[in-house]
Amino acid sequence: MKFQFTLLAFLTVSMIGLFAQDLPPNPDPNQCYVRCVTPEVYRTEEVRIQTAPAYTRLEVVPAQYETVTERVLVKEGYTRYEFVPATFRTETVSYEAEEPTTKVSLTQATFSDDTERVLIQPEVNRWEYTEYAGCESDDPGDCQVLCYRSYDAQYRSVPVRRLANAATSSTTSAGGRSDSYTKEVVATPAQVREITIEPVYETITRRVQTQPETVREVQVEATYTTITREVLESEGGLESWEEIDCELVNYNALPINYELGSANLTSGSRQIIDDNLLQLLRERPNIRIEIASHTDSRGGAASNQNLSERRAQSVVSYLVSKGINRSRLVARGYGESRLKNRCADGVSCTEAEHAVNRRTEFRVLNVGE
Numbered sequence: 001m002k003f004q005f006t007l008l009a010f011l012t013v014s015m016i017g018l019f020a021q022d023l024p025p026n027p028d029p030n031q032c033y034v035r036c037v038t039p040e041v042y043r044t045e046e047v048r049i050q051t052a053p054a055y056t057r058l059e060v061v062p063a064q065y066e067t068v069t070e071r072v073l074v075k076e077g078y079t080r081y082e083f084v085p086a087t088f089r090t091e092t093v094s095y096e097a098e099e100p101t102t103k104v105s106l107t108q109a110t111f112s113d114d115t116e117r118v119l120i121q122p123e124v125n126r127w128e129y130t131e132y133a134g135c136e137s138d139d140p141g142d143c144q145v146l147c148y149r150s151y152d153a154q155y156r157s158v159p160v161r162r163l164a165n166a167a168t169s170s171t172t173s174a175g176g177r178s179d180s181y182t183k184e185v186v187a188t189p190a191q192v193r194e195i196t197i198e199p200v201y202e203t204i205t206r207r208v209q210t211q212p213e214t215v216r217e218v219q220v221e222a223t224y225t226t227i228t229r230e231v232l233e234s235e236g237g238l239e240s241w242e243e244i245d246c247e248l249v250n251y252n253a254l255p256i257n258y259e260l261g262s263a264n265l266t267s268g269s270r271q272i273i274d275d276n277l278l279q280l281l282r283e284r285p286n287i288r289i290e291i292a293s294h295t296d297s298r299g300g301a302a303s304n305q306n307l308s309e310r311r312a313q314s315v316v317s318y319l320v321s322k323g324i325n326r327s328r329l330v331a332r333g334y335g336e337s338r339l340k341n342r343c344a345d346g347v348s349c350t351e352a353e354h355a356v357n358r359r360t361e362f363r364v365l366n367v368g369e
Contacts, residue, residue, distance in 0.1 A: 032246035046226050054222040064211040075200035082193040088184035100176030109167040114160050121154040248280075251292060251361040254315070263310035265318055273318060277362060281324050288365040290330045291315045296357040297336045297345050309333030311360060330365060 128149050135143030254276055256269035265273075281289065293312035295304040312331035320326050336344075339357050343349035 032249055045231055046228055048224050048226050050222055051225045052223040055220050057218045057220050059216050059218055061214040061216055063209050063213045065207040066210050067205050068208055069203055069205050071201055071203050073199060074202045077199035078197050080195045080197050082195055084191045084193060086190040087187045089187040090182050090184055092180050092182050094178060094180045096177075097179035098175060098177035100173055102171050103174040105170045105172065107168045107170075109163060110165045111161040112164045114162050115157045116160050117155050117157050119153060120156045123153040124151040125149070126151075248364045249366075251363050252276075254291075254360045254362050256315075256360055258311060261307065263307065263314045265314050270318060273315060274322075277315075278319060278322055278324070281319065281328065288328045288330065290332060290363050290365050292332050292334060292361045292363070294334050294338055294357060294359050294361075295336050296354040297339060297343055297347075298354065301336060305333060305335035305337075307333070308335045315360065 126149060128147050129144045130147055131143045131145070137143055254272065256272050257266070258264070258269070259266075277289065281287070291312045293308040293315075295308050297304075309331070310333070312333050316326070316329045316331040319329055336357070340359075341349075341353055341356055343353050343357060
């Protein structure tokens with residue numbers, strides 16, 4: 001066990017050392033790098049291939065027929081039983097639709113307006129000092145006169161309401177209503193009648209074979225088609241480090257739209273690819289790009305997976321038509337397996353929420369991805 005642990009540690013240190021020796025030389029701070037492989041160079045050529053060989057096709061010469069007529073029984077005679085329903089007459093039945101009830105009448109209390117005189121300050125008698133006029137002394141105490149004064153009581157009239165008549169109640173009998181309904185009673189009971197039905201005949205036509213089918217031989221010529229294929233002119237494989245915008249190693253939105261259930265690119269979508277991807281691939285001839293397509297959760301998982309793969313492949317095929325080497329492009333469809341919100345199967349979501357999951361993205365790949 002100790003030997004295995006030591007060996008594992010040695011291999012780990014060795015791998016770290018090897019990887020460290022293969023890092024980009026003179027890297028710039030805060031920059032990202034991807035390991036790229038020089039792509040193979042291909043040329044295109046046209047090849048004529050046989051798509052179907054010459055062969056002998058066998059055809060059936062149809063049989064010949066003539067038409068004959070004959071009278072046939074199409075319905076046997078039988079006895080039919082006819083049900084005669086009962087008849088009814090209408091009777092009227094009276095009933096008490098609403099029972100009488102006791103109604104209560106109320107007479108509310110009444111009031112009269114009045115006033116009430118309230119003492120707000122009582123009568124007061126008290127001694128008070130006052131100065132008299134014409135006092136010539138400089139001492140104030142010599143000029144004071146003690147007087148005994150009387151002050152009358154003060155009153156205030158307050159408006160009040162007096163009960164004139166108390167509230168009363170009385171009861172009377174009210175309501176009560178009679179009505180009627182109709183019902184159907186049997187006037188004549190139901191019965192069954194026996195009816196004899198005669199058999200029915202028709203004239204039919206039949207096709208009678210006068211000559212059986214035969215076989216004849218037809219010679220079919222071989223067919224050919226011309227296809228365009230790529231032929232390797234020079235091998236790639238030389239590895240190098242490419243400085244790349246750090247955002248490009250993550251998934252970036254490619255804002256193209258497809259028609260419902262379709263993988264065909266519109267003219268507007270092709271222009272978006274030109275602006276976002278084609279220029280990047282031409283400026284960086286050594287990088288590889290992943291095209292990732294996703295769907296929302298509506299529909300079957302298998303059909304969504306297939307649709308996403310076809311949409312991703314449409315972008316790759318368009319870039320190849322613009323001269324980009326197919327080996328630099330990876331098409332991957334993820335269907336509904338990487339939803340960006342809660343809108344999985346069985347969850348009610350708005351159209352805008354589903355639209356978040358319908359997307360196509362791209363990112364720059366490292367060697368081996």
